Amino acid sequence: MSLNPLKRSFDTMMAMLKVKELSEDAIMTTDSPSQSFMSTDSGAMDIDNENDPKYSGRDVHRLSSSHLGTQSTQHVNTFIVDQHGSHDSTSTTGQTLNTFQYFADLPSKVRLLIWSFAAPAARTRFLELHTYNTIDHTPRLRYIPPLPPLFSTNQEARSFSIAHEGGEIVTFTSSTFTDLLSFHGRKIGEPEDEEEEEKGFYFNFNLDIIWLSVRFTAACNTTETLRLTTLSSILPPTTLSRIRRLLISYSGIDSYALIGPLLRPYSHLTTLYLCMNDERVRENVKTLLMKxxxxxxxxxxxxxxxxxxxxAEETDDEEESEENEKERLAVRQWRRVLEVDTKLGE
Structure with missing residues (x-):
């Protein structure tokens, strides 16, 4: 195999990546709740517009299989045009640079370097759980904003992105759930490769926020307590204990009388947000809120x-270590419960 085509293609790619290195990603990167939310007393929080395809969070169950093959290609083509200030996306041979057939032949260190240039900075994402399925006891997921294209490029790019973003794959307690990380609806019985036998979803406990929205079930009529109860049943206790920020949409039909004990497993929960403007809330509740x-x-x-x-009415847990108890009680001292508005529908 001649190395000239490989060298030309690689030089082109590295030149493109060098330009990207100089252009910092403008996407917000935050670990601060105050940067992610504004209380209902002082304003509303900007989240990507759900009705605008350009900015909407992508439902991982609703994309066709064509997205896996085209998404990364479109991203590369757009990048070439935008970063070089030219609409010429052809190589020296006059052929359009839609693919790079020699990429797999590059040394692994070089491939990882390319992934690092292509990966955006880690940032806060909202993970909406919706349309809970009572058959396999799992919800669907929507990331706001969507996960980067590298998550759906190939296994190597996905593994790199997970490490780069600082998160991990989290699994449900159910053994028969749909692959929520897949961008094209592949079922658990149809693995991409042998390394993907155990399915799960991506989450960064330090940055990301779980959102239990009004459409947690298709009927959109569940209370905050019921949604929290369901979440506690589909995630392992070790996962619940690591959740730091949780957003629950206000239903207008919950007395909260039974919600306190449900939060005990959430030993590291620092902020509980109550979303007061979920668009799917019942009309009578929406009318009252407007008044x-x-x-x-x-x-x-x-x-x-x-x-x-x-x-205050809790009893000691004999199975809990003294160290864990002290840590849990310390977190409670500065835990916050806040009402917030989101701007998903504007």
Missing amino acids: GIPAKGAMADKLRSMIEQAE
Whole structure:
């Protein structure tokens, strides 16, 4: 095999990547709740517009199989045009650079270097759980914003992206769930390769926020307590204990009387957000909210009070170590319960 085509293609790619290195990613990177949310008293939070295909979070169950093959190609072509300021995306041979057939022949260190240039900076994502399935006891997922294209390029790119973003693959307790990480609806019985026998979804416990939205079930009529109960049943206790930020949409039909004990497994939960403007909430609840009923901050205060009351009545867990107990109680000292608005539908 002649090395000239390989060298020309590689030089072109490295030149493209060098330009990208100089152009910093403008996407927000944050680990601070105050940068992610604004309370209902001071404004609303900007999240990608769900109705705009350009910015919407992508439902991982609703993309056809063609996206896996075309998404990364489109990304590369757009990048060539934008970064070089030219609409000429042809090689020295006059052929369009839609593919790079020698990529697999590159040394692994070079491939990883290329992935590192192509990967955006880690950032906060909202992981919406919706349309809970009572047959296999799993919800569908939507990342806001969507996961980078490298997550659906190939196994090597996906593994690199997971490490680069600082997250990990989290599994449900159910053994018969759909592959939520797949971008083209592949089922658990149809693995991409032997290394993907155990399915799961990507999550960064330090950055990401789980969102239990109103459409957690298709009927959109579940209380916050029921959604939290379901979440506690489909994730292992070790996973629940690592969740730091949780967003639950306000339903208008929950008394919160039973929600306190449900939060005990969430030993590292630092912030519980109550979304007050979920577009799918029932119309009568939406009307009351527009009239200022309940008053701003009232539901967060009620929820906080119910949680603290339940915690005051707790008994010691004999199986919990003294160190874990101290850590759990320390987290509670500065845990927050906040009402927030999101801007998903604007």
